[in-house]
Amino acid sequence: MPDRRPRGYQPDWQPRPATQELLAAVQLILGRYAAQLPLTIRQIWYAAVADGVLTRQERTYKRLVDVLGMARRSGRVSWLAIGDGTDPAVEPVAYDGPGGFRQAQLEAARGFRLDRQAGQEDRLEVWCASAGLVPQLATVTDPWGVPVYVSAGGLSGKRAAAQRAAAGGHSSVRILVVADWDPSGVHLYTALAEDVTAFAALDAPDVTMRFERLAVTERQIADHRLPTAPVKAGDRRSFPKAATTQAEALPPDVLAALVRDAISGSRDTGVLAEVLEREDVQRRALLERFPV
Structure with missing residues (x-):
């Protein structure tokens, strides 16, 4: 049976009044x-539920997924307004010629940055x-x-964290974790802390690894x-409470404030200000190499 779902752009989509x-x-x-x-x-x-x-x-979440899919395909909602975590890719670097390469160098110089964590404890x-x-x-x-x-619990990612700790030049690394409050989120946090610390014991023995559940x-x-839901039936992992909550239930501005x-x-x-000042001086020096 052919798949009747819409594909590509849908500029002629006419949503019904309720959808509008x-x-x-x-x-x-x-x-x-x-x-x-992007949200x-x-x-x-969650925001629409809170707004009534x-x-x-x-079922209302699934409906929203479908509606926003069509809204993006039709141009009614910006593609940049919604993030779904599917964008990362590995693409070859190429230029349209020497002029394009030089323009890329100019843009790189404009975006020049130093390590803004340098000198921090x-x-x-x-x-x-x-x-x-x-x-x-x-x-x-x-x-x-x-x-x-x-x-996401990937083994390579955990080992990479330990290797960054070894190369970072700091005596301690503090990892802030945003995860759901449910058996999966608790297990993820525990496994992350234990695994990264174990890798660091050999890869970065002089660095103290610290972990904090931020949300x-x-x-x-x-x-x-925040809205809660019962633990999923059949999930036998240890969890201290009967109710669960997703990290995305936090209002976006609240989550941003917590991280900030x-x-x-x-x-x-003061240390950051010194880094930013050096950064600005070195950026200006780089840009002086490009003719106006």
């Missing part, structure tokens, strides 16, 4: 969290269980030069009255 109302509500949500874009569809769904636009049922990393949240979190962490990684926590669930506060509260602003 849902899209209007989505646009309000995207406007409210403009500083945190994941799950974040939009949708009921908290899996701790080197920070943010790890997130949801790939779709990575671009959103990176917008917050970028000014401090703090990287964001997907904590979601029981306190945040209570403070922000955790980083800024541990940074020596």
Whole structure:
């Protein structure tokens, strides 16, 4: 039986009145969290539930996925407004000629940066269980030069964290973790901390590895009255509570503030200012090599 689902762009899509109302509500949500874009569809769904636009049922989430798919295909919602964690790719570097190569060099010089964590007591990393949240979190962490990684439990990624600790020139590394409050999220956090620490014991024996669950926590669930759900039937992994909460249930601006506060509260602003000043001087020197 042929697959009748829409493919490619759908400029002629004419949504029904009820769908138009849902899209209007989505646009309000995207406007409210403009500083945190791109949002994941799950974040939009939680916001729509909080606004009373949708009921908290899996069928309404599936409907939102379908509607936003068509909205993006038709141009009603910007492709840049939604992140789904499927963009990373490995592409060969190529230029259209020497002129293109030189332009790329100029753009690289304009974006020249030093290690903005140099000289700080701790080197920070943010790890997130949801790939779709990575671009959103990176917008917050970028000014401090703090990287964001997907904590999907990959063995190579954990070993790489230990190797970065060995090469980073810091006596301690602090890893801030954003994960769901459920058996999977708790297991992920524990496995990440134990595995990276074990790798670092050999790869970076002089570096102290520290881990902090930044979100979601029981306190945040209570403070922000986050929606909860029972533990999935059949999940026998150890979990201290009966109710679960997804990290994407946190409002995007609240999540951004948590990350921002955790980083800024541990940074020596004087050290960072010196790095930024050197960075600016060296960037200007690089740009002077390019004719106006």
